[in-house]
Amino acid sequence: MSLIKQLWIAIAVLMILAFLGSLATSTQTARSYFEEQLRLKNIDNANTLALTLSQMEKDPVLLELLIAAQFDTGHYRRIELVDPLGSTLQLKTQDAPDRSSIPDWFSRLAPLHVEPGVAQVQDGWRQFGTVYLESTSQFAREALWTTTKELFFWLLGVAILCGLVGSLILKRITRPLDSVVHQAEAIGERRFITSSEPKTLEFAKVVRSMNILSGRIRHTLEMEGSRLEEMRRQSQLDKLTGLANREHFLDILDALLQHEDRESTHALVLLRIQNLAEINRNIGYRSTDDLLGEIAMTLRNTAKDHADTYTESHIARTKGSEFVLLLSEATDIHALSADLCRRFDDLAREYPPRVRLALPHAASYFKAGEQRSSLLIRMDNLLAVAEQNEQTCSEVSIFQEHDTIFRNQDEWRAALSQVISDNQVQARKFPVLAMNGTLLHHEAMMRLFLAGRLRSAGSFLPWAKRLGMLPKMDLAMASWAISELREAALSEDIAVNLSLEALRDTGVRRQLLKLLEKNPEQAQRLWIESPERLVIVHLDVYLDFCTTTKSLGCKVGLENAGAGFTGINRLQEVGLDYLKIDRALVHDIANNGNNQNLLRGLCILGHSIGLTMIAEGVRTDAEIGTLRQLGVDGITGPGVTKA
Amino acid sequence: MLGKTCRTPLLALLALVSGLALGLILDAGSIHSEPRMDFQRFHQLLEERFGAQRLRVSHDWEKMLEEVAKLPDDQKVRHVSRFFHRHLRYETDIRLWGKEDYWATPLETLGMGRGDCEDWAIAKYFSLRLLGIDDRHLRLIYVRAGPRTGSGGEPHMVLGYYPDPAGEPLILDNMIRDVLPASRRTDLIPVFSFNSQGLFVGLRSTPSGPSSARLSHWREVLDRVRREGMHFE
Structure with a gap:
C-alpha cells in the first residue's frame, strides 16, 4: 500500500x-x-x-x-x-405511552437512571x-x-471538515514525494536524471543523494567519452581534413563487402588530384591545405544534399591526394556524380589556369560479396579514363548497374504499399548470443516477397526510405514481432529496428505505443533498436520515446554504434539497455590494436551505465576470442550460429 | 472520507458502547445499608482542625460508641443523649460560625464542643446510626417550642427515636437532659420530620459530581459527614 x-x-x-x-x-x-x-x-x-x-x-x-x-x-x-x-396507602402510577421517536438501541446505550x-x-x-x-x-x-x-x-x-483539511495538508506535504519517486524509478531504469531539491528536509536529502549519483555518472561519461573521442580521432581520422583515414575507410568498406545481406547495392566515388606536388610548389603549402579542406567540404555538402538516395555516407582521405565517398545502399549515383562534377568545376575555376587544377572523379555501384581488390582496381581504371581528359569531369561505371526489380519510383511505391496493406511483411531471425552461448534475443531482419521472390532488406529498404515508407514498414515489422512472440509463445526475445523516420512520425509512434500497450507480455520481450548516428541528431524525440517504451517493459538500444554515443548529451538520462557495436569497429578486431583499445574503452564506459555491449558482424572464432577479452557481452553476425 | 468511515462501523460501535459503559460504571455507587466509621481518619481531621486538646473528646466519643454497642436500643439512645449533654454546650450559629444558619457535622460539633439545636440533633442522629439503629426508627423533627396553643414560641429541632415505627417516639432534645416520650413533651408541636432515607441512593460524591444546584443543608451535611470518615456502604 x-x-x-x-x-x-x-x-x-x-x-x-x-x-x-x-x-x-x-x-x-x-x-x-x-x-x-x-x-x-x-x-x-x-x-x-x-x-x-x-x-x-x-x-x-x-x-x-x-x-x-x-x-x-x-x-x-x-x-x-x-x-x-x-x-402502600396511596399509589398513583402511569407509564407514559412511548410515543417518542427514540430508538431502542439508544435507550439501552444511554439510559436515564x-x-x-x-x-x-x-x-x-x-x-x-x-x-x-x-x-x-x-x-x-x-x-x-x-x-x-x-x-x-x-x-x-x-470531522469531515477536519478530514478534508487533513487531506489537503497531506497532499501538500507529499507532493514533492512524486518527483522523488519519479527520479528513483528513473534511476532504477538506469536513466540518471537530476531533479530540483524539494523543500521538505527528508525528501531533499534523498534527492540530493540521487542527484550526486547522477552527477557522478554524468561526469564519468563525459570524461571517458572525451577520452574515447580523442582516441577515435587519433586512430580513425585524417588530421588535416577531419575525414576518415585510410585504415578506417578500409574497415568500413570491408564490413560492407562482407555483409551477409548480398542484395544491398552500395556506391563508391573516387577523386584524385593529379598534380598535387606541382600545385603545392605553385601556390604554397598553406593554400594547398586550404584546397584539400575545400574538397572535403564539397564532398560533405554534396553528400548531404543527396541524403535521400542512400542510407549512410562515409568520406575518407585515403592518400595525400586521394578522396573517397562511400555510400551504403545507394540508389542514384548519376545525379550525385553530375552534381559533384559541377561543384568541383566551380572550385577549380577559382584557381588561376597556370595551376592547371583538374578534379576528375569516378563513381561506381558495388555489391556485398565482391572482392575489395577487384573493386579498387575497377575504380582505379575508371578514374584513369577520367583523368585522360585533364579536366574536371566524371566517369560513372555502367558495371553492375543497379539491380532493377522495378523500373521507377511509382512501381516501387505501388509494390511496397501492396505488401504492407496485405500484411505480407516477413522477417528472418538471426541469433544474438551472450558470450556464454545463451541466447540474448533474435534480431529480426525484414524480408519481402517482391517480383517473384523473397528479397532481403538491402534490395528494398533504400527505396522505402526514399519514398518515405520506412515508418509504415517499421510498424509492420513491430506488429510481426509481437504476433511472432505471442503465437510462438517462445521464451526468447525478439529485436526489431526502428528507424528515425518512424520515431519522428507521431501517428506511427502512437500506433506503435498502442500496440505495445495492448500486448504487455510481448512488450516485455521486445527489444527496439535505432541507429546511433541518427539518434544523436534527434535526441529529444528519442529520449521521449525511450521513457515511454521503457515504462511498458521494452528494452531499448542503439545499433551500428561507434564511439559516437559517448557524445550524446544527457546520455545518462536515456536509460539505454544495450548497444550493438558497428561492424566496422568489430571487423578484423583480432589484428587491429587501435580498434581494440577503442572497443575496450567503449565496453568500460557502457558497463558503467549498465549497458549490454553486443558486437555486430562477428565472423571468426579469433574475433570472438578477442571480443571476449575486450569485455563485450554479446555477439551476432555470420560467424555466430545458435548452438 | 465518507467512504472510509463507512468501512469501520464496528469500530464506531465499539467506541460508542465503551464510552457509554464508562458512564454506567461511574454511576454504580453507594447502596443504602449500615454505616461505618473510619475513626482514625475522624481523629486525624479533628486534630488538624481543632487541635490536639480536643482529641480527648473524639476518643471519648469512640469509646462510648464501643461501650454501648452491645446494649439494647433504648439504652443506646439514653447513653448517647447523656454523652452529648456532658460534652456539649449550647451556642447559636451566628456566634459559633458567623452565619445565620449553619448545619455542623458531628466532627465540627465535637471539635467546637458547642452547637445549636440542629447540631445536637445531627450529632445524635449519626451516633445512633453508627450504633446500628435503622433510619426507620429515627427522625429529625422540626418542632415549635413554646405555648401549646396560639401564636409565638421558638423554631426548634429535636431527634425522635421510634422504637416501633408506627408508635410513639422518644424525644432527644438539647434543652432537656432526660429522654422523654413525645406524649410528655407538651411544650413541643411537631411540624415536619425527615431522615436520610433515599438520599444516599444515587447521591454523588459532591462537589466533584456534576451537581448544578446548590445542595440543601441536609444533603450538604450528609456529604461532609461522608468525607469526614463515615461510610454508608
Whole structure:
C-alpha cells in the first residue's frame, strides 16, 4: 500500500476516533446533567408534598385527592405513600405511552437512571408514612436523544471538515514525494536524471543523494567519452581534413563487402588530384591545405544534399591526394556524380589556369560479396579514363548497374504499399548470443516477397526510405514481432529496428505505443533498436520515446554504434539497455590494436551505465576470442550460429 | 472520507458502547445499608482542625460508641443523649460560625464542643446510626417550642427515636437532659420530620459530581459527614 494511502487511512481513523470520542463524552455529560436535574426535582417535590401532607388532616379521601391533584397536574410517573410498616396507602402510577421517536438501541446505550425522591410524613409525633415520588423522564430522554442527534451532525460536520483539511495538508506535504519517486524509478531504469531539491528536509536529502549519483555518472561519461573521442580521432581520422583515414575507410568498406545481406547495392566515388606536388610548389603549402579542406567540404555538402538516395555516407582521405565517398545502399549515383562534377568545376575555376587544377572523379555501384581488390582496381581504371581528359569531369561505371526489380519510383511505391496493406511483411531471425552461448534475443531482419521472390532488406529498404515508407514498414515489422512472440509463445526475445523516420512520425509512434500497450507480455520481450548516428541528431524525440517504451517493459538500444554515443548529451538520462557495436569497429578486431583499445574503452564506459555491449558482424572464432577479452557481452553476425 | 468511515462501523460501535459503559460504571455507587466509621481518619481531621486538646473528646466519643454497642436500643439512645449533654454546650450559629444558619457535622460539633439545636440533633442522629439503629426508627423533627396553643414560641429541632415505627417516639432534645416520650413533651408541636432515607441512593460524591444546584443543608451535611470518615456502604 502506498505511503499516501496509509497516511490517509491514519487521518481517517483518527478523525473517526475523535468524532466518536467527543460524541460519547458529550452524550454522557448531557445524560448526567439530565439525571441530576430530575433527581433534584424528585427530592424537592417529594419534600414539598410530604410537608403539605404532614400539616393536614389524615383523612383518606383528602389524602387521595391531594396526591391525585399533584399527580394529575404535574409530570410524574409514580407517587406512592407507604405507611411505616411498609404497606402502600396511596399509589398513583402511569407509564407514559412511548410515543417518542427514540430508538431502542439508544435507550439501552444511554439510559436515564433517576432515583425517586423520598420524604417523611408526620401525623403529630407519629410517623404517618413515607412519600416516594418519581418524575416522568420522557422529556429528558427525548431532549437527550435530540441533543445527541444534533451533536452527531455537528461533530460529523467538523470531522469531515477536519478530514478534508487533513487531506489537503497531506497532499501538500507529499507532493514533492512524486518527483522523488519519479527520479528513483528513473534511476532504477538506469536513466540518471537530476531533479530540483524539494523543500521538505527528508525528501531533499534523498534527492540530493540521487542527484550526486547522477552527477557522478554524468561526469564519468563525459570524461571517458572525451577520452574515447580523442582516441577515435587519433586512430580513425585524417588530421588535416577531419575525414576518415585510410585504415578506417578500409574497415568500413570491408564490413560492407562482407555483409551477409548480398542484395544491398552500395556506391563508391573516387577523386584524385593529379598534380598535387606541382600545385603545392605553385601556390604554397598553406593554400594547398586550404584546397584539400575545400574538397572535403564539397564532398560533405554534396553528400548531404543527396541524403535521400542512400542510407549512410562515409568520406575518407585515403592518400595525400586521394578522396573517397562511400555510400551504403545507394540508389542514384548519376545525379550525385553530375552534381559533384559541377561543384568541383566551380572550385577549380577559382584557381588561376597556370595551376592547371583538374578534379576528375569516378563513381561506381558495388555489391556485398565482391572482392575489395577487384573493386579498387575497377575504380582505379575508371578514374584513369577520367583523368585522360585533364579536366574536371566524371566517369560513372555502367558495371553492375543497379539491380532493377522495378523500373521507377511509382512501381516501387505501388509494390511496397501492396505488401504492407496485405500484411505480407516477413522477417528472418538471426541469433544474438551472450558470450556464454545463451541466447540474448533474435534480431529480426525484414524480408519481402517482391517480383517473384523473397528479397532481403538491402534490395528494398533504400527505396522505402526514399519514398518515405520506412515508418509504415517499421510498424509492420513491430506488429510481426509481437504476433511472432505471442503465437510462438517462445521464451526468447525478439529485436526489431526502428528507424528515425518512424520515431519522428507521431501517428506511427502512437500506433506503435498502442500496440505495445495492448500486448504487455510481448512488450516485455521486445527489444527496439535505432541507429546511433541518427539518434544523436534527434535526441529529444528519442529520449521521449525511450521513457515511454521503457515504462511498458521494452528494452531499448542503439545499433551500428561507434564511439559516437559517448557524445550524446544527457546520455545518462536515456536509460539505454544495450548497444550493438558497428561492424566496422568489430571487423578484423583480432589484428587491429587501435580498434581494440577503442572497443575496450567503449565496453568500460557502457558497463558503467549498465549497458549490454553486443558486437555486430562477428565472423571468426579469433574475433570472438578477442571480443571476449575486450569485455563485450554479446555477439551476432555470420560467424555466430545458435548452438 | 465518507467512504472510509463507512468501512469501520464496528469500530464506531465499539467506541460508542465503551464510552457509554464508562458512564454506567461511574454511576454504580453507594447502596443504602449500615454505616461505618473510619475513626482514625475522624481523629486525624479533628486534630488538624481543632487541635490536639480536643482529641480527648473524639476518643471519648469512640469509646462510648464501643461501650454501648452491645446494649439494647433504648439504652443506646439514653447513653448517647447523656454523652452529648456532658460534652456539649449550647451556642447559636451566628456566634459559633458567623452565619445565620449553619448545619455542623458531628466532627465540627465535637471539635467546637458547642452547637445549636440542629447540631445536637445531627450529632445524635449519626451516633445512633453508627450504633446500628435503622433510619426507620429515627427522625429529625422540626418542632415549635413554646405555648401549646396560639401564636409565638421558638423554631426548634429535636431527634425522635421510634422504637416501633408506627408508635410513639422518644424525644432527644438539647434543652432537656432526660429522654422523654413525645406524649410528655407538651411544650413541643411537631411540624415536619425527615431522615436520610433515599438520599444516599444515587447521591454523588459532591462537589466533584456534576451537581448544578446548590445542595440543601441536609444533603450538604450528609456529604461532609461522608468525607469526614463515615461510610454508608
